[in-house]
Amino acid sequence: MSQRFLEHGLRGSAIAGLLIGWMLASPMVRAGDASAGADVFKSECAECHSPKQGKNKKGPSLFDIVGRPAGTAPNYKYTDALTQGKWTWTTDKLHWYLSQPARKANPGTRMKYDGLDDPKQLDDLITYLGTLH
Amino acid sequence: MQTFLHRRALCRPRKLHLWYGLAALPLIAAQTAHAVPAYARQTGSACADCHAGAYGPALTPYGMRFKMNGYTDTDGQGTKIPAAIQINGTRTVPAKGQSSNQLSEADIYLAGRVSDHVGGFVKVADYNTGNNKFNTQLSDVDLRFVAKDLKLADKEALIGVSFNNNPGFDDPVDALPAATLNGPPTVSGTLLNPSSSNTLAHRVYGASLYALYDKNWYGELGTYNSLPTSMQNNLGYRISGDPGKLSDTVYARFAYLRDFKRQFVSAGLVGLTTKRQLPRSGPSESLTDLGYDVTYQYLGNHENIVQLAYVNIMERRRYATTPFGPIPGLVALPRGVVHDQSLTATYVFKQSYGVTISHMVSTGTHDIVRYVPYGEPDTSSNSLTVFWTPFGKDDSFTTIANLRLAVEWFHFNKFNGSSDNVFGAPPGAPMTNARDLNAFVIFASVAF
Numbered sequence: 001m002s003q004r005f006l007e008h009g010l011r012g013s014a015i016a017g018l019l020i021g022w023m024l025a026s027p028m029v030r031a032g033d034a035s036a037g038a039d040v041f042k043s044e045c046a047e048c049h050s051p052k053q054g055k056n057k058k059g060p061s062l063f064d065i066v067g068r069p070a071g072t073a074p075n076y077k078y079t080d081a082l083t084q085g086k087w088t089w090t091t092d093k094l095h096w097y098l099s100q101p102a103r104k105a106n107p108g109t110r111m112k113y114d115g116l117d118d119p120k121q122l123d124d125l126i127t128y129l130g131t132l133h
Numbered sequence: 134m135q136t137f138l139h140r141r142a143l144c145r146p147r148k149l150h151l152w153y154g155l156a157a158l159p160l161i162a163a164q165t166a167h168a169v170p171a172y173a174r175q176t177g178s179a180c181a182d183c184h185a186g187a188y189g190p191a192l193t194p195y196g197m198r199f200k201m202n203g204y205t206d207t208d209g210q211g212t213k214i215p216a217a218i219q220i221n222g223t224r225t226v227p228a229k230g231q232s233s234n235q236l237s238e239a240d241i242y243l244a245g246r247v248s249d250h251v252g253g254f255v256k257v258a259d260y261n262t263g264n265n266k267f268n269t270q271l272s273d274v275d276l277r278f279v280a281k282d283l284k285l286a287d288k289e290a291l292i293g294v295s296f297n298n299n300p301g302f303d304d305p306v307d308a309l310p311a312a313t314l315n316g317p318p319t320v321s322g323t324l325l326n327p328s329s330s331n332t333l334a335h336r337v338y339g340a341s342l343y344a345l346y347d348k349n350w351y352g353e354l355g356t357y358n359s360l361p362t363s364m365q366n367n368l369g370y371r372i373s374g375d376p377g378k379l380s381d382t383v384y385a386r387f388a389y390l391r392d393f394k395r396q397f398v399s400a401g402l403v404g405l406t407t408k409r410q411l412p413r414s415g416p417s418e419s420l421t422d423l424g425y426d427v428t429y430q431y432l433g434n435h436e437n438i439v440q441l442a443y444v445n446i447m448e449r450r451r452y453a454t455t456p457f458g459p460i461p462g463l464v465a466l467p468r469g470v471v472h473d474q475s476l477t478a479t480y481v482f483k484q485s486y487g488v489t490i491s492h493m494v495s496t497g498t499h500d501i502v503r504y505v506p507y508g509e510p511d512t513s514s515n516s517l518t519v520f521w522t523p524f525g526k527d528d529s530f531t532t533i534a535n536l537r538l539a540v541e542w543f544h545f546n547k548f549n550g551s552s553d554n555v556f557g558a559p560p561g562a563p564m565t566n567a568r569d570l571n572a573f574v575i576f577a578s579v580a581f
Contacts, residue, residue, distance in 0.1 A: 057177035058207070
């Protein structure tokens with residue numbers, strides 16, 4: 001009985017661990033509010049970036065941004081600073097990049113953004129970006 | 134811009150000392166916007182990114198930056214045709230007089246970037262002068278060279294040069310009368326008000342050096358000279374509206390701008406001083422405009438946008454002559470002051486449906502000789518505009534062309550110093566009251 005209980009407990013722990021691991025690795029990791037993030041996007045990003053696929057503005061389309069290698073949006077002419085960055089836009093990378101001035105995060109970029117100070121807004125925004133696919 | 138009402142009462146006094154007395158009725162031009170689809174094609178942006186109402190002219194902070202960047206921003210996807218067309222139709226229903234429907238204006242814009250450092254805006258307008266006769270005019274011109282992404286004392290800086298033909302048109306805040314096309318109707322307005330008689334707008338040429346420091350501090354210094362009258366004529370302007378011969382003209386602008394993303398505030402000072410000979414062979418008068426403006430925008434997530442602007446410009450005049458009045462002993466004052474003020478509030482819902490309310494006042498020093506018949510140039514008016522712009526948003530049918538339907542009520546409280554009998558008609562003669570100048574106008578505009 002106690003061994004069975006132990007097996008159940010281990011299995012439960014393993015499942016919980018997997019769930020936590022999945023959550024940490026997923027775009028939902030920061031548990032932001034995508035709806036609120038859409039508003040943040042409109043006020044902070046929409047003038048230069050479109051959420052639509054293939055629609056580049058002054059900045060590239062942010063469709064499918066989470067998981068995309070940096071500097072690879074189709075038909076957008078990037079600066080060398082970004083194409084040579086060789087990183088992928090994970091949620092953590094986006095959090096790092098957007099929480100500071102863009103030119104500090106990526107010297108040489110054309111992007112003029114001062115960064116988003118409000119951690120909740122940042123989480124909401126990144127959660128919203130994760131829905132763009 | 135010569136609209137129906139503008140043309141209706143445009144008159145130049147035969148006596149020079151009345152030059153400041155009676156001039157032009159209102160400039161109802163606020164509907165001829167500066168939303169240029171060529172810029173939308175160039176940048177990939179929607180009209181609504183730069184204009185709260187998706188059709189202009191009122192700029193969002195993003196639009197202001199685009200202007201300061203010399204119209205050079207791009208989506209990097211090759212060269213786009215830097216041209217656009219706008220067509221306006223109007224139905225004008227004046228309180229007194231005949232109503233009219235007409236294709237009122239057709240414009241060609243040459244607008245866009247030449248390189249990362251050179252861009253511009255040129256508007257050629259074809260105005261219906263009545264009976265479907267059109268007059269082509271070179272309207273606003275703003276050609277820029279800009280050096281971006283500079284560092285001064287470890288702060289971001291931008292320095293540019295604007296070659297333009299309308300003092301204040303190039304201003305980024307877009308609150309000054311030349312930029313909004315919404316100067317107070319006046320019989321004796323300031324130089325910076327394009328509604329004034331013998332306005333500088335489009336009849337001068339000049340250049341100004343401007344700079345933006347640390348994103349928030351804007352400064353500009355420039356000079357202007359008037360075009361020869363023959364050239365004004367060639368560009369579609371009547372010689373009777375000549376601003377005169379200008380000298381020692383200096384334009385200065387200083388403003389603090391702060392973009393909080395969801396809100397925007399600005400406060401600025403503006404000045405223009407010149408010596409003017411009007412007529413050109415006559416003696417010289419001295420004119421100095423000094424003004425301030427404050428603006429506020431609530432942008433939020435752009436679903437509900439509120440824009441407020443207050444502009445107050447004072448002009449000090451040292452007249453060239455002090456003519457005698459019709460009654461012995463009456464003589465004009467050697468100096469005078471006029472004020473142009475406007476308060477404008479706009480609300481826009483979903484960047485499509487909007488309402489604008491303006492209160493405009495133009496006042497001046499009492500001078501019984503110069504301001505016939507009451508000695509007062511005071512004019513007070515209100516306008517209410519309701520508009521709809523269905524396109525030009527990121528999620529609309531098209532982002533790079535637009536339609537605007539608008540209705541505007543224009544109401545005069547006072548004109549030429551009085552509410553009644555504003556032109557001082559003698560007993561028995563037909564009188565014109567200020568309210569007789571009211572008008573209801575329906576506008577339909579397309580731009581592509």
